[in-house]
Amino acid sequence: MSIPNHFELLATDNQARTGRLTTPHGVVRTPAFMPVGTAGAMKGMHWREVRDAGSDIVLGNTYHLMLRPGAERIAALGGLQAFTGWNGPMLTDSGGFQVMSLSDLRKVKEEAVTFRSHIDGAMVELSPERSIEVQRLLGSDIAMQMDECVRLPAPPGDIDRAMQLSLRWAERSKRAFETAPDGHMLFGIVQGGDVPQLRHTSAQNLVDIGFHGYAVGGLAVGEPQEVMLAMIEETAPHLPRERPRYLMGVGTPDDILEAVARGIDMFDCVMPTRNGRHGMAFTRYGQINLRNARHADDPRPLDDTSSWPSAHGYSRAYLHHLVRSGETLGAMLLSEINIAYYQHLMNEIRQAIAQGSFASFCERTRREWQQGDITAR
């Protein structure tokens, strides 16, 4: 049975790839970074800013949305795009990861996961079928299979058991997705922790089942960067070249460069908005901590080469003041500055790959990060 392919590879540069993923709500340029709009909102940002910053697609968390306001309610209100006003492509996770990280009293069984809601304490059951049902109620363009993600380091036996369970859930997820409307996609998730052989098995079995795209899961969960990169290298060759590849929950700008160099097309991470709320700015000269007293009298903008208005329109002194005073505007400005930096980086990555100059682009970008922030005068 053939699975329609909505991904078009436009150019490659060694393992790095640039392309277009066509969803029911629009086209996603890859490599793509997906800002995380956890509970139907991007923390501290208007949707128009998310869009203006260059985001083609955002991620919504099934776990949060199914608990509040509820999937059936969102469906009755026209789906997540109509509900939130974000009218572009949206990927939803399966909910499984947050069940593991946010709820207590969870029980993982073959049939389903049972957990206690962190909002009202109610006991909730999430099966692969229910996860797909919820994601379809949300109206997600790209749904994810339910999987079990093991925090590293972990005994290989545990990693194997979770990977095998995830494969059985992958089959059930795919069956549940069969009646989804044309154009909507389901991605399988490669598990296998830091064990190369388990990664191979997981990838090969998922490809046999057949998905619109493939994610690399179970990384960025505590392991060193080199382990993460090694696992991508173990996984990517087993995935079909013509399908999109999504590295879940990653990462720093450097993680993104490294993963793109290994053939990854899609990313999501809370880092730009979360770090923004804590006074950290991402810039072409690396991260800047605006709580630092050295910014208190500095009239210069964060980055006068940035095309993003807030990155060149406000002084470091003002941003420092907002962060120190706990003003919401500080979190708002740094969140949009960081998302804009990430999307600017993705745009440059796409251009460099198209021009066949990705390696020299990475070298120049890393040199600027390492150069570090200009010192206060």
Place this chain on the structure above:
Amino acid sequence: MSIPNHFELLATDNQARTGRLTTPHGVVRTPAFMPVGTAGAMKGMHWREVRDAGSDIVLGNTYHLMLRPGAERIAALGGLQAFTGWNGPMLTDSGGFQVMSLSDLRKVKEEAVTFRSHIDGAMVELSPERSIEVQRLLGSDIAMQMDECVRLPAPPGDIDRAMQLSLRWAERSKRAFETAPDGHMLFGIVQGGDVPQLRHTSAQNLVDIGFHGYAVGGLAVGEPQEVMLAMIEETAPHLPRERPRYLMGVGTPDDILEAVARGIDMFDCVMPTRNGRHGMAFTRYGQINLRNARHADDPRPLDDTSSWPSAHGYSRAYLHHLVRSGETLGAMLLSEINIAYYQHLMNEIRQAIAQGSFASFCERTRREWQQGDITAR
């Protein structure tokens, strides 16, 4: 000695007035509502939204800004407008009111007020001269004299003492302001609590001293609306017709209609942003509490007659979800919706006065408020 007058009365309708106040940073249309940007930021709003919502002028709090980031620092960074990026007219209060309401261990003496900073516990002295110095360092377009504001109800003896002290401080404030650049303004503040005779005395003495404009202070501090309105009626006839009149810290939309009808030109209040942060929306059909469960499934916008995008572009169900989930975006959207409602109201007030139809405008507006919110279907 004649004080330049930067206020132009364009039309009157009974006691209601509409005009233009020209400041170094631009023209203020009156009656004007000044959103409060306490510590150099409007809580939950970008400055461009404050402007787009129709605000001509905003208020900055001297008390907050002198403690953090400090007046000398802001001056070195080009003044409050350059520092914040709000490039329009700005009025600053004297700091006296917040000394009374926010700090402990305060001592009011003839020479100055001494208080403990609520930020770092340092002892700080604020005299009328220092207050003017701070306001000039901030680069304020309209500075306020330092005064002592007594919370009502209070014994007439206390009110009298504070009013007399405020008059002596008014003279000192004016002397300190003498070297201010052309175009900048200083307003005197009428005190006298709820005692008509003291209001007369205060107003007459201030007019004898001579200011660019006059504020009515010491109201909206716990007294019933009818007492506030009676005190405006006792005060306004003693103020020069050709000068702007500012009612400090007021108020609800209804307070504004009533005060405009009694000859007030300027207002400031934290209510639209503070209530917005608590899930309350101001609309033409009155206040709406979006925490209320009846909004959970309601697809309708807050007000489809509003020209403000967020007031007609988001469902009540979404706003309810954001408020219940504690998402920053909820506070952001409701703050801008409320400021936009206030500024829309001010615009309609100005037009009605210019057309000589202010009374019928008030009647229609109150009828709509009293009609109440449409019920959920």
